[in-house]
Amino acid sequence: MMELIILGCHSATPKSNLNPTAQVLEINGELFLIDCGEGTQVQLRRNRIKFSRIKHIFISHLHGDHCFGLIGLISTFGLLNRQPDLHIHGPRGIENFIKHQLALTKTFLSYQLAFHELDSDAPEVILETEKVSVETIPLEHRIYTNGFLFREKPGDRQLMIDVVKELSIDKAYYKRIVKGKDVQLQSGDIIKNEDLTLPPKKTLSYAFCSDTAFKPSLVDQIQGVDVLYHESTFLEHHEDLAFKTKHSTAKQAGIIAQKAQVGELILGHFSARYRNSEDFKAEAEIVFDPVKLAASGQKFIYH
């Protein structure tokens, strides 16, 4: 199961009802915070996400609308007497950025902050847990920026419970069977694992790509992901502005989705200049389907 909660998805200029970029991804039982614009801690509260479940935060780049909420969140964790370590993955400089603010505001934390600074221009695996792997997706923006690719690791094979029961196989063997082992019955017969199990459940994957100029070279890395979030700051008639500011248009996001043959495209990071976000959907749908629109507080659930 994979659940994506959009805490904010607008570009920098604030409006009273819009939030800058932040998302929570729950994948294979683990929870990750992606980007942390101003107000993220309040958005987490509004969406009833337990602070203690956040152990890793991924920051795409050091523009304010993606990171100005980090210091407030870190401080609040301290006020709440958090104990577990908090891991921050982000561009080189992020440790200094946070520690400088903690020092000047004389904030002392109850927990350890571990920084993992990124500076490579090539994709790299930056986190491997038992259940999930995370790799960077180098993007092209005005400053050093990474997207992030989250993949469930394959689980165990699925036991065909009727079969093992019929063969009277002791439960003690189940753990070995789901790992792929064959079984020798008391009769001496060997039962092949493929006759006892089905393949592991399909794994899910999520690619987060914000902020970036149109970058077709990232298509190989995200080929076939289940869900792609791709920024679309502009519509196609502002393609010159997108080019100049190193952002993408909705159509360009659609082209990336189409070339990478992803399962679903979610658009976000809309410029405040546009009134109707449906226009982004319509434009991307010319080249790709299905397209969905991010919105603060929205949940996307995948099985």
Add this chain to the structure above:
Amino acid sequence: MMELIILGCHSATPKSNLNPTAQVLEINGELFLIDCGEGTQVQLRRNRIKFSRIKHIFISHLHGDHCFGLIGLISTFGLLNRQPDLHIHGPRGIENFIKHQLALTKTFLSYQLAFHELDSDAPEVILETEKVSVETIPLEHRIYTNGFLFREKPGDRQLMIDVVKELSIDKAYYKRIVKGKDVQLQSGDIIKNEDLTLPPKKTLSYAFCSDTAFKPSLVDQIQGVDVLYHESTFLEHHEDLAFKTKHSTAKQAGIIAQKAQVGELILGHFSARYRNSEDFKAEAEIVFDPVKLAASGQKFIYH
């Protein structure tokens, strides 16, 4: 006329519907922002305050719930292509605090930022415009902290229009008369100014005191102000916590208001541990009346 708009008035721990400290004071036609907790830019939008009217920001101290919204606001002003200078008055270190973040996020501003750093432990006048003076109120907190005292400057004397018309005094003399000059009529008679004018309108004053331990020595400085905002993080049964964290209780705020014989007391900076802010009012009212409670989005208007 004086108008106080509360943008936020809670202490640090966030809840989904509470905002940290920030206020807008409009006094004698000038507008000031006092403190700037996270989310202040959105609160300004919600309360329809024109960004361009903010020329001076006063920061009491460098704890996050009073200053983490500053960098976002400063950045947004830049995105909106602000031109007028912006003056930031706050503790020594605030310039470094902001400039370091601007540098790391590669934010270039369209306007000049002027920092006015404070480090005195004695009250000092830090701003004098034609219409308003602002002085610091040294407070006692865990880090260097100032409150701020805003005073309207006395206006001109008020012309008794019936009298000057009856005496056929030329309009050209009115400006001099309201400045206090006598008038010589064509007949040679001298008319005393006090026969032509009434004293200037009563001036208004506002004292902002947050965050602070109970500090009776500030009573002299704020004696007789029209409105006192005083923090009350705790109720009296947590007086030990207030003492330890250098905050005040509602009763202590009431005592300050009573000793300083202020016109009205507004309480704020409530700890999130309390459910009912009416308890703060009731406690302060034991020693002083009238007491009001700050709340996000609330306006207080004085004539």
